[in-house]
Amino acid sequence: MKSINDYIELDKQLLWHPYTSMTNPAPHFLVDSASGYEITLATGEILVDGMSSWWSVIHGYNHPKLNQAIKGQVDDFAHVMFGGLTHRPAIELAEKLVNVSPQGLQRVFLSDSGSVSVEVALKMAIQYWNTQGHPEKQHFATPRSGYHGDTFAAMSVCDPVNGMHGLFSKALTSQHFVSAPPTGFNAPVNETYLEEVETLFKQHHEVLAGFIIEPVVQNAGGMRFYNPRYLDEIRALCDQYNILLIFDEIATGFGRTGKMFATDHCSISPDLMCVGKALTGGYMTLAATLTNDRVAMGISDNDGVFMHGPTFMGNAMACSVANASLELIESDNVISKISQIESWLNNHLNRCETLPNVKDVRCIGAIGVVELDSPVNQHEIQPKFVEKGVWIRPFGKLIYLMPPYIITEQEIKKLSDAIFDVASQLN
Ligand SMILES: *Cc1c(COP(=O)(O)O)cnc(C)c1O
Secondary structure (H helix, E strand, O other), X not given: OOOHHHHHHHHHHHOOOOOOOOOOOOOOOOEEEEEEOEEEEOOOOEEEEOOHHHHOOOOOEOOHHHHHHHHHHHHHOOOOOOOOOOOHHHHHHHHHHHHHOOOOOOEEEEEXXXXXXXXXXXXXXXXXXXXXXXXXXXXXXXXXXXXXXXXXHHHHOOOOOOOOHHHHOOOOOOOEEEOOOOEEOXXXXXXXXXXXXXXXXXXXXXXXXXXXXXXXXXXXXXOEEEOOHHHHHHHHHHHHOOOEEEEEOOOOOOOOOOOOOHXXXXXXXXXXXXXXXXXXXXXXXXXXXXXXHHHHHHHHHHHOOOOOOOOOOOOHHHHHHHHHHHHHHXXXXXXXXXXXXXXXXXXXXXXXXXXXXXXXXXXXXXXXXXXXXXXXXXXXXXXHHHXXXXXXXXXXXXXXXXXXXXXXXXXHHHHHHHHHXXXXXXX
């Protein structure tokens, strides 16, 4: 029988993990099981989950209703091709998504992962302008500090520095960047910023198919919160300059910022919207690109067809568990509980502000961020959190919490205390 150490050694030899070196891999911890907000390691330690497994496991692990959705579906069929065939779980999911989504988004393209849903959105925008007699509109504008995924087109609209464009400079389409929106959810709108966006649109609108942005919170690019009014203004500029507006709600969708979608903080809708991550309650990989009729019908003009069709499009198990997750959000009144999580995060993370190496503490919805004045060493910091019985994975200068929505105040305190203790021991 293999010991825990044997497995860890094999893992190091055989497997790539996200963003790691094969010669100097970061430590990885072997998981035996997970339930509710707890992850149990093979070594017996139980960790309180502060990450929702990259922001996806919103209802917690091993949820009876989500388990049942998959078990029920697998006995009917696990998967059928989506070309020529369709099924109730996909149809019901599309209906539910359209019902909860910002106004006007009525057509749903299902795909396997967030990055792919972004590729789909970008392709749709290009195809739309093509059928409308503007084949030269094939580029995108986007703010710096964005993150939209790791595939090529998605990467081309990620922050050029964080996204390491230098490595791929010859292979990436060059896009048009504006500054990141000025921070502060409640900070007054800075007109100079909007002028910068307009200047870019004015100069390049002839080649711009779309403007892509994470609404209200820029996530992996720096956990930056900004005033939703910018989005209202950018919507107007997009209309003025014939540019489609694409919102990437992959991280913010399904309640994370305190509303069903971050877009619900504004008074406008985008033309296209990507969702993923929490769509299935973190059970299976599934994403969707929603569009309004203008885009969907426009692409279909003159016998146009949209040129994309993943093998596992509309996987029935993934759709079933997504339906169950959306039902839970509704039946358990999940969104209304998030303001409570926000106040717990505020109350317990606040004292980190007293630490000399902490630059900023900010919370919105079920997101709590402690920004340090210098980057952490991930290899060193990760085991310290495990020792404290919490699962927190910082990146760069950011130690943050995105707990599952079933978290209690006591556990938020435990997570926040761990951040305070670990941050206060950093040099
Ligand atoms: C995670 C993420 C993606 C990429 O999704 P994957 O499922 O990892 O491909 C895209 N956009 C945003 C905002 C994300 O947070």
